[in-house]
Amino acid sequence: MRRMPEEPGGRRGPGRGVSGQVRHEVVQLILDRELRAGAPLPTETELMEDLGVSRNSVREALKALQALDIVDIRHGYGTYVGEASLTPLVDGLTFRTLARSGDDASALAEILQVREVLEEGLIRRVAGTLSEPELDGLESVVTRMETAGREGGPFAELDREFHELLYASLGNALVPQLLGAFWAVFRRVSGVRGWTDDPAPEVTVRRHRDIVTALRAHDVEGAQRAMAVHFRGVEARAAQESRGVS
Numbered sequence: 001m002r003r004m005p006e007e008p009g010g011r012r013g014p015g016r017g018v019s020g021q022v023r024h025e026v027v028q029l030i031l032d033r034e035l036r037a038g039a040p041l042p043t044e045t046e047l048m049e050d051l052g053v054s055r056n057s058v059r060e061a062l063k064a065l066q067a068l069d070i071v072d073i074r075h076g077y078g079t080y081v082g083e084a085s086l087t088p089l090v091d092g093l094t095f096r097t098l099a100r101s102g103d104d105a106s107a108l109a110e111i112l113q114v115r116e117v118l119e120e121g122l123i124r125r126v127a128g129t130l131s132e133p134e135l136d137g138l139e140s141v142v143t144r145m146e147t148a149g150r151e152g153g154p155f156a157e158l159d160r161e162f163h164e165l166l167y168a169s170l171g172n173a174l175v176p177q178l179l180g181a182f183w184a185v186f187r188r189v190s191g192v193r194g195w196t197d198d199p200a201p202e203v204t205v206r207r208h209r210d211i212v213t214a215l216r217a218h219d220v221e222g223a224q225r226a227m228a229v230h231f232r233g234v235e236a237r238a239a240q241e242s243r244g245v246s
Contacts, residue, residue: 018053022061025051027070030081041071041079086181093185098192108189109235115182116231120224122167122175123211127220130169135216137165142208149201156187162208207233 026047035041042050047058062079065071072082093111100107130138141162148155160183164176207230214222 018057019060019064022047022051022053022057023064026061026065030070035081037081037083038072039081041081043078086177090181090184090188093181094188097185097189108186111182111185112231112235115179116228118178118182119163119227119231122170123223123227124220126167126169127215127223128218130215134165134169135212138162138212138215139209141165142205142212145201145208146205149205155201155204159204159208166211203233204230 026041029035030041041047044055044058044062047053048055051058062071062073066073066082068088069082069085072080074080097107097111141158145155145158145162148158160180163179163183167175167179207226210226211223211230214226
């Protein structure tokens with residue numbers, strides 16, 4: 001690994017430029033060595049020697065990378081490659097939404113719109129390829145949602161299961177992570193604001209069943225429309241809750 005460039009006068013200070021460069025170098029080290037999540041990283045002393053920077057600069061860089069879940073600092077054990085999850089994205093979007101205290105509906109609508117665009121594109125990918133067993137699996141989730149609704153119980157996790165199962169055949173590991181990130185933001189904001197679940201569970205059930213019906217008919221446009229109707233309902237409900245309308 002190349003050594004850090006010196007500052008004027010032969011010194012390498014712990015300024016922002018150095019810390020940022022150290023972050024870059026640590027990330028490059030992980031990539032160059034093809035280290036996977038959980039693999040140990042060089043010690044602070046080794047990084048100081050390799051990069052020619054102070055311990056403080058190394059620690060600042062590692063803490064910044066820890067916030068991004070790129071590294072995992074285990075005190076007393078060492079530093080390891082992190083999971084690189086979307087937790088920082090969830091935290092950032094949640095804060096962004098809650099920070100707009102006077103405009104909850106608009107901020108949350110932006111997140112729902114992004115997810116809607118994502119899912120409308122994804123559903124086109126799977127609309128003509130889902131097998132009967134896969135469609136039966138989706139129908140089973142909807143039936144469980146219906147049962148939970150009749151019994152007065154929540155079925156938010158079933159809703160999430162439906163959407164993740166819908167795209168499982170794509171084999172794209174990033175899809176459930178992104179959907180989960182948007183889902184987590186919505187649930188966090190709802191919890192903080194004290195918003196309740198949909199007061200008419202049968203409506204939510206019907207919208208999901210409409211999606212499955214269109215998929216069984218290999219109706220790509222119909223599936224997209226059903227998905228759009230579903231999200232419009234979620235967006236409208238969020239707007240009502242933010243205004244205190246039940």
